[in-house]
Amino acid sequence: MVSAEGFHAVMDKQIALKQSRTVQGMDRKYFYNPMWSRLGDDSIGSPGTYFHKSPTMIDPFWHTLDQVLLRPSLLASFKSDALVVIDQIADKSLVERGKPASQFSDHLPLMIKLDMSLLLGGH
Template sequence: MKINFLYWNTNNNNISSYIIEACLENKIDVLILSENKNIDIDYLRRKLKENNLFFKVEKIVPHSRILLLHNTKGQINVIKESKYYSTFNLKDKDERFLIFALHLPSKYAQERSDLNMYTSQILREFEQLEEERKTEKSIVVGDFNMNPFDDGMVSALGFNAVMCPTIAKKQSRKVLNEERKFYYNPMWHIMGNYFNSCKGTFYYPTATKSYYWYTYDQVIIRPELIDKFDINELEVLSIINEKSLLTRNNLPNKKKISDHLPIKFKLELEVTKNNE
């Protein structure tokens, strides 16, 4: 059974109607939001329920930085919330794995080296939770505020996330006599794609060096989940229910919708949905 995920940094805009339509059109089972303070969660759940999507909110802190809603029968639960990420346990039949949903600080508000240092710290916290939960299966999804090729993503001291699934399936590499576990980063597959109207998830022209399109919103997965991940279903959404999320210049409509585009992906999991 395929479980559909949607992540969206909503830029603190009230875009509940777009989120609802995205969930209905793409049959979303797990919805993850950041910068969500102006989203009416009760309205969101009520409208989804009217369409037989019975979403439950998972949170500990009332004003959490990350919000996760799901349409499963108690098979996802929050186990930790911190300033920049939340951790969720997901039961896949008789196995369990972890969802780390994050929103890291902006690189424009601090030195890049500081973000790399924090990435190393947060990765150690993730690995500690994996050890405590006795699982090698985890995914990390959210606004990394880094591109797939930035140091914090590819460094062995950071997420150690590689573009090649074959390499990722080697499980780890040794650096300074220490084994560093891989993540697989499928976002390379769609970044800058010629046929996509949008070449990333965020647009930001700068005066000097600029990529213009940045892929800050990402999902990365441990090697054990690669075969459960459908690469053909990974997508940056620019149209929802025939409504464009872009301006006439094909840029994210940050004033009316959000400066970030949502990403959706699928995993093959043995999870029971509420509407089954």
């Protein structure tokens, strides 16, 4: 996800707005990954998209396997509160006992809204 040979996704809009950087003589374009801001229980919605409890010494419990990546050219149309980890649909909770309800999925869905009128000059 973060490798310059992969998606080259960064957590900082200001870095992403630089468009790219040169790595080993090659121009590598950035993606912006707003999912970094959705880690933990102070985020909007659930603290991740996938829950896995492990008996290992290190266990974050909640993971964010599901990602949203944006090219810097789309950042003007993106508002942080328009990215949501969905944990409820109408009156149905998708979370049960602190983790995704297995009768629906083992992952929580993501929703993102982009205001494309900002890119099109308000038309």
